[in-house]
Amino acid sequence: MNITASTALVTGANRGLGARFVAELLTGGVTKVYAAARDPKSVDPAIAADPRVRTLALDITDQASVDAAVSVASDVNLLINNAGVLGFGSALEGDLDLFGRDMHTNYLGTVRVTRAFVPVLASNGPAVIANVLTLIALAPVGPMAGYSASKAAAHSFTQALRAEVRDRGIEVVGAYPGGIDTDMLAGVEADKAAPEEVARRIVAGIAAGDTVIWPDDASAGAGKVYLGDPLQLERLLAG
Numbered sequence: 001m002n003i004t005a006s007t008a009l010v011t012g013a014n015r016g017l018g019a020r021f022v023a024e025l026l027t028g029g030v031t032k033v034y035a036a037a038r039d040p041k042s043v044d045p046a047i048a049a050d051p052r053v054r055t056l057a058l059d060i061t062d063q064a065s066v067d068a069a070v071s072v073a074s075d076v077n078l079l080i081n082n083a084g085v086l087g088f089g090s091a092l093e094g095d096l097d098l099f100g101r102d103m104h105t106n107y108l109g110t111v112r113v114t115r116a117f118v119p120v121l122a123s124n125g126p127a128v129i130a131n132v133l134t135l136i137a138l139a140p141v142g143p144m145a146g147y148s149a150s151k152a153a154a155h156s157f158t159q160a161l162r163a164e165v166r167d168r169g170i171e172v173v174g175a176y177p178g179g180i181d182t183d184m185l186a187g188v189e190a191d192k193a194a195p196e197e198v199a200r201r202i203v204a205g206i207a208a209g210d211t212v213i214w215p216d217d218a219s220a221g222a223g224k225v226y227l228g229d230p231l232q233l234e235r236l237l238a239g
Protein backbone atom coordinates (compact mmCIF):
# COMPACT_ATOMS: atom_id res chain seq x y z
CA MET A 1 0.00 0.00 0.00
CA ASN A 2 1.15 3.51 -0.77
CA ILE A 3 1.29 5.16 2.66
CA THR A 4 1.66 8.65 1.22
CA ALA A 5 -1.72 8.33 -0.51
CA SER A 6 -3.44 6.93 2.57
CA THR A 7 -5.88 8.20 5.11
CA ALA A 8 -5.37 6.10 8.22
CA LEU A 9 -7.20 5.53 11.49
CA VAL A 10 -5.32 4.19 14.51
CA THR A 11 -7.25 2.98 17.56
CA GLY A 12 -5.68 3.50 20.98
CA ALA A 13 -3.55 6.29 19.51
CA ASN A 14 -2.99 8.22 22.73
CA ARG A 15 -0.14 6.14 24.15
CA GLY A 16 2.02 3.05 23.75
CA LEU A 17 2.29 1.48 20.32
CA GLY A 18 -0.69 3.43 18.98
CA ALA A 19 1.01 6.80 19.51
CA ARG A 20 4.09 5.45 17.70
CA PHE A 21 1.93 4.31 14.77
CA VAL A 22 0.66 7.83 14.30
CA ALA A 23 4.20 9.24 14.48
CA GLU A 24 5.49 6.62 12.03
CA LEU A 25 2.67 7.25 9.55
CA LEU A 26 3.39 10.98 9.68
CA THR A 27 7.07 10.31 9.04
CA GLY A 28 6.05 8.10 6.12
CA GLY A 29 4.09 10.97 4.54
CA VAL A 30 0.52 9.84 5.24
CA THR A 31 -2.14 12.14 3.79
CA LYS A 32 -4.25 12.19 6.96
CA VAL A 33 -4.43 10.17 10.15
CA TYR A 34 -7.25 9.92 12.65
CA ALA A 35 -5.70 9.48 16.09
CA ALA A 36 -8.58 7.72 17.84
CA ALA A 37 -8.68 7.36 21.62
CA ARG A 38 -11.21 6.90 24.39
CA ASP A 39 -10.24 10.39 25.51
CA PRO A 40 -9.10 12.32 22.44
CA LYS A 41 -7.64 15.05 24.68
CA SER A 42 -5.06 12.51 25.85
CA VAL A 43 -3.43 12.35 22.40
CA ASP A 44 0.10 13.78 22.58
CA PRO A 45 -0.26 17.53 21.82
CA ALA A 46 2.89 17.45 19.67
CA ILE A 47 1.23 14.82 17.45
CA ALA A 48 -2.19 16.45 17.52
CA ALA A 49 -0.63 19.72 16.34
CA ASP A 50 0.33 18.21 12.96
CA PRO A 51 -2.19 19.52 10.38
CA ARG A 52 -2.60 15.98 9.01
CA VAL A 53 -3.85 14.66 12.38
CA ARG A 54 -7.49 14.58 13.47
CA THR A 55 -8.15 13.42 16.99
CA LEU A 56 -11.27 11.34 17.39
CA ALA A 57 -13.20 9.88 20.34
CA LEU A 58 -13.42 6.10 20.03
CA ASP A 59 -14.14 3.43 22.62
CA ILE A 60 -13.96 0.17 20.71
CA THR A 61 -16.29 -1.59 23.18
CA ASP A 62 -19.08 0.96 22.66
CA GLN A 63 -21.19 0.62 19.50
CA ALA A 64 -22.48 4.21 19.65
CA SER A 65 -18.92 5.50 19.91
CA VAL A 66 -17.83 3.35 16.95
CA ASP A 67 -20.81 4.49 14.85
CA ALA A 68 -20.02 8.13 15.61
CA ALA A 69 -16.37 7.61 14.61
CA VAL A 70 -17.33 6.03 11.27
CA SER A 71 -19.60 8.93 10.43
CA VAL A 72 -16.68 11.33 10.88
CA ALA A 73 -13.87 9.23 9.40
CA SER A 74 -15.56 8.33 6.13
CA ASP A 75 -12.38 8.81 4.06
CA VAL A 76 -10.27 6.10 5.74
CA ASN A 77 -8.50 3.47 3.62
CA LEU A 78 -6.08 2.14 6.27
CA LEU A 79 -7.52 0.91 9.57
CA ILE A 80 -5.04 -0.09 12.27
CA ASN A 81 -6.81 -2.04 15.01
CA ASN A 82 -4.30 -1.39 17.79
CA ALA A 83 -6.31 -0.73 20.98
CA GLY A 84 -6.08 -3.52 23.51
CA VAL A 85 -5.97 -4.52 27.17
CA LEU A 86 -4.18 -7.22 29.11
CA GLY A 87 -5.48 -8.90 32.26
CA PHE A 88 -3.03 -11.21 33.97
CA GLY A 89 -4.23 -14.59 35.18
CA SER A 90 -3.77 -18.30 34.54
CA ALA A 91 -6.16 -20.70 32.84
CA LEU A 92 -7.45 -22.12 36.13
CA GLU A 93 -7.13 -19.13 38.48
CA GLY A 94 -7.48 -16.00 36.35
CA ASP A 95 -10.33 -13.63 37.24
CA LEU A 96 -13.22 -14.33 34.84
CA ASP A 97 -14.11 -10.64 34.76
CA LEU A 98 -10.62 -9.94 33.39
CA PHE A 99 -10.98 -12.77 30.89
CA GLY A 100 -14.26 -11.15 29.82
CA ARG A 101 -12.77 -7.65 29.59
CA ASP A 102 -9.96 -8.91 27.35
CA MET A 103 -12.43 -10.77 25.16
CA HIS A 104 -14.79 -7.77 24.89
CA THR A 105 -11.95 -5.43 24.00
CA ASN A 106 -9.33 -7.40 22.08
CA TYR A 107 -11.71 -9.68 20.20
CA LEU A 108 -15.21 -8.20 20.08
CA GLY A 109 -13.95 -4.61 20.03
CA THR A 110 -11.80 -5.42 17.01
CA VAL A 111 -14.75 -7.16 15.34
CA ARG A 112 -17.04 -4.21 16.10
CA VAL A 113 -14.68 -1.56 14.71
CA THR A 114 -13.86 -3.67 11.65
CA ARG A 115 -17.48 -4.36 10.76
CA ALA A 116 -18.33 -0.68 11.08
CA PHE A 117 -15.44 0.43 8.85
CA VAL A 118 -15.62 -2.20 6.09
CA PRO A 119 -18.17 -0.23 3.99
CA VAL A 120 -16.00 2.90 4.28
CA LEU A 121 -12.83 0.98 3.43
CA ALA A 122 -14.48 -0.72 0.47
CA SER A 123 -15.58 2.60 -0.96
CA ASN A 124 -12.10 4.13 -0.51
CA GLY A 125 -10.11 1.12 -1.73
CA PRO A 126 -7.61 -0.25 -2.30
CA ALA A 127 -7.64 -0.50 1.47
CA VAL A 128 -5.91 -2.32 4.31
CA ILE A 129 -7.03 -3.50 7.73
CA ALA A 130 -4.03 -4.18 9.99
CA ASN A 131 -4.78 -6.04 13.21
CA VAL A 132 -2.26 -5.81 16.03
CA LEU A 133 -2.27 -9.32 17.45
CA THR A 134 0.59 -10.90 19.38
CA LEU A 135 2.93 -13.85 19.19
CA ILE A 136 0.99 -15.33 22.12
CA ALA A 137 -2.17 -15.43 19.98
CA LEU A 138 -0.45 -18.41 18.35
CA ALA A 139 0.75 -20.17 21.51
CA PRO A 140 -0.15 -18.86 24.98
CA VAL A 141 1.95 -18.01 28.01
CA GLY A 142 0.38 -19.37 31.20
CA PRO A 143 0.08 -16.17 33.29
CA MET A 144 -1.66 -14.39 30.39
CA ALA A 145 -4.13 -17.15 29.53
CA GLY A 146 -7.21 -14.94 29.12
CA TYR A 147 -5.35 -12.32 27.09
CA SER A 148 -3.80 -15.02 24.88
CA ALA A 149 -7.25 -16.50 24.23
CA SER A 150 -8.72 -13.12 23.34
CA LYS A 151 -5.91 -12.51 20.87
CA ALA A 152 -6.24 -16.05 19.49
CA ALA A 153 -9.88 -15.22 18.81
CA ALA A 154 -8.82 -11.97 17.10
CA HIS A 155 -6.28 -13.97 15.06
CA SER A 156 -9.00 -16.36 13.90
CA PHE A 157 -11.25 -13.40 13.08
CA THR A 158 -8.38 -11.89 11.06
CA GLN A 159 -8.11 -15.06 8.98
CA ALA A 160 -11.87 -15.33 8.41
CA LEU A 161 -12.09 -11.66 7.53
CA ARG A 162 -9.21 -11.90 5.03
CA ALA A 163 -11.14 -14.29 2.84
CA GLU A 164 -14.43 -12.41 3.21
CA VAL A 165 -13.26 -8.93 2.19
CA ARG A 166 -10.61 -9.68 -0.44
CA ASP A 167 -13.05 -9.19 -3.31
CA ARG A 168 -14.02 -5.80 -1.89
CA GLY A 169 -10.51 -4.43 -2.44
CA ILE A 170 -9.48 -4.78 1.21
CA GLU A 171 -6.32 -6.62 2.28
CA VAL A 172 -6.13 -7.90 5.86
CA VAL A 173 -2.80 -7.91 7.66
CA GLY A 174 -1.95 -9.63 10.95
CA ALA A 175 0.97 -8.35 13.05
CA TYR A 176 2.35 -10.66 15.74
CA PRO A 177 4.73 -8.77 18.06
CA GLY A 178 6.63 -10.26 20.96
CA GLY A 179 6.97 -8.17 24.12
CA ILE A 180 6.94 -4.39 23.66
CA ASP A 181 8.16 -1.80 26.13
CA THR A 182 4.88 -0.02 26.90
CA ASP A 183 2.56 0.43 29.89
CA MET A 184 0.99 -2.93 29.08
CA LEU A 185 4.07 -4.85 30.23
CA ALA A 186 5.22 -2.39 32.88
CA GLY A 187 6.80 -4.28 35.76
CA VAL A 188 7.11 -7.53 33.79
CA GLU A 189 10.65 -8.91 33.40
CA ALA A 190 10.91 -9.86 29.73
CA ASP A 191 12.66 -9.06 26.49
CA LYS A 192 10.84 -6.03 25.15
CA ALA A 193 11.19 -4.31 21.80
CA ALA A 194 10.99 -0.53 21.51
CA PRO A 195 7.48 0.52 20.42
CA GLU A 196 8.97 2.88 17.81
CA GLU A 197 10.74 -0.07 16.18
CA VAL A 198 7.60 -2.25 16.25
CA ALA A 199 5.50 0.53 14.71
CA ARG A 200 8.17 1.15 12.07
CA ARG A 201 8.31 -2.51 11.07
CA ILE A 202 4.52 -2.89 10.95
CA VAL A 203 4.06 0.21 8.80
CA ALA A 204 6.91 -0.98 6.55
CA GLY A 205 5.19 -4.37 6.24
CA ILE A 206 1.89 -2.72 5.33
CA ALA A 207 3.68 -0.60 2.72
CA ALA A 208 5.38 -3.72 1.31
CA GLY A 209 2.08 -5.62 1.02
CA ASP A 210 2.92 -8.25 3.64
CA THR A 211 0.03 -10.36 4.92
CA VAL A 212 1.76 -11.51 8.12
CA ILE A 213 4.21 -9.28 9.99
CA TRP A 214 6.71 -10.35 12.67
CA PRO A 215 7.69 -6.85 13.81
CA ASP A 216 10.61 -7.47 16.17
CA ASP A 217 13.55 -9.85 16.38
CA ALA A 218 11.99 -12.08 19.06
CA SER A 219 8.75 -12.59 17.13
CA ALA A 220 10.63 -13.11 13.87
CA GLY A 221 12.57 -15.99 15.47
CA ALA A 222 9.54 -17.44 17.21
CA GLY A 223 7.48 -17.04 14.05
CA LYS A 224 9.91 -19.29 12.18
CA VAL A 225 9.50 -21.92 14.92
CA TYR A 226 5.70 -21.61 14.73
CA LEU A 227 5.61 -21.98 10.97
CA GLY A 228 7.79 -25.08 11.18
CA ASP A 229 6.22 -26.72 14.25
CA PRO A 230 3.38 -25.03 16.19
CA LEU A 231 3.71 -27.52 19.05
CA GLN A 232 7.36 -26.59 19.51
CA LEU A 233 6.38 -22.93 19.97
CA GLU A 234 3.72 -24.00 22.49
CA ARG A 235 6.34 -25.91 24.47
CA LEU A 236 8.81 -23.02 24.26
CA LEU A 237 6.34 -20.40 25.53
CA ALA A 238 4.89 -22.68 28.18
CA GLY A 239 8.40 -23.36 29.43
Ligand SMILES: NC(=O)c1ccc[n+]([C@@H]2O[C@H](COP(=O)([O-])OP(=O)(O)OC[C@H]3O[C@@H](n4cnc5c(N)ncnc54)[C@H](OP(=O)(O)O)[C@@H]3O)[C@@H](O)[C@H]2O)c1
Pocket residue numbers: 011012013014015016017018037038039058059060061081082083084085105109132133134135176177178179180181182183184185
Ligand atom coordinates in the same frame (compact mmCIF):
# COMPACT_ATOMS: atom_id res chain seq x y z
N1 LIG B 1 3.03 -4.37 25.05
C1 LIG B 1 3.23 -5.58 24.55
O1 LIG B 1 4.12 -6.32 25.01
C2 LIG B 1 2.42 -6.08 23.40
C3 LIG B 1 2.86 -7.23 22.72
C4 LIG B 1 2.13 -7.71 21.64
C5 LIG B 1 0.98 -7.05 21.24
N2 LIG B 1 0.57 -5.93 21.92
C6 LIG B 1 -0.65 -5.29 21.46
O2 LIG B 1 -0.32 -3.99 21.00
C7 LIG B 1 -1.47 -3.15 21.11
C8 LIG B 1 -1.06 -1.87 21.79
O3 LIG B 1 -0.67 -2.19 23.12
P1 LIG B 1 0.34 -1.29 23.96
O4 LIG B 1 1.50 -2.13 24.28
O5 LIG B 1 0.54 0.01 23.28
O6 LIG B 1 -0.51 -1.13 25.30
P2 LIG B 1 -0.83 0.13 26.19
O7 LIG B 1 0.38 0.99 26.30
O8 LIG B 1 -1.44 -0.41 27.43
O9 LIG B 1 -1.92 0.94 25.35
C9 LIG B 1 -3.18 0.37 25.11
C10 LIG B 1 -3.98 1.33 24.27
O10 LIG B 1 -5.25 0.74 23.99
C11 LIG B 1 -6.26 1.68 24.36
N3 LIG B 1 -7.52 1.04 24.74
C12 LIG B 1 -7.74 0.10 25.69
N4 LIG B 1 -9.06 -0.20 25.74
C13 LIG B 1 -9.67 0.57 24.80
C14 LIG B 1 -11.00 0.72 24.38
N5 LIG B 1 -12.02 0.03 24.94
N6 LIG B 1 -11.26 1.60 23.37
C15 LIG B 1 -10.28 2.31 22.81
N7 LIG B 1 -8.99 2.25 23.19
C16 LIG B 1 -8.69 1.37 24.18
C17 LIG B 1 -5.65 2.44 25.54
O11 LIG B 1 -6.38 3.65 25.74
P3 LIG B 1 -6.54 4.32 27.23
O12 LIG B 1 -5.35 5.23 27.39
O13 LIG B 1 -7.84 5.02 27.15
O14 LIG B 1 -6.53 3.19 28.22
C18 LIG B 1 -4.25 2.66 24.98
O15 LIG B 1 -4.24 3.69 24.04
C19 LIG B 1 -2.51 -3.97 21.87
O16 LIG B 1 -3.43 -4.54 20.97
C20 LIG B 1 -1.69 -5.06 22.53
O17 LIG B 1 -2.44 -6.20 22.82
C21 LIG B 1 1.27 -5.43 22.96
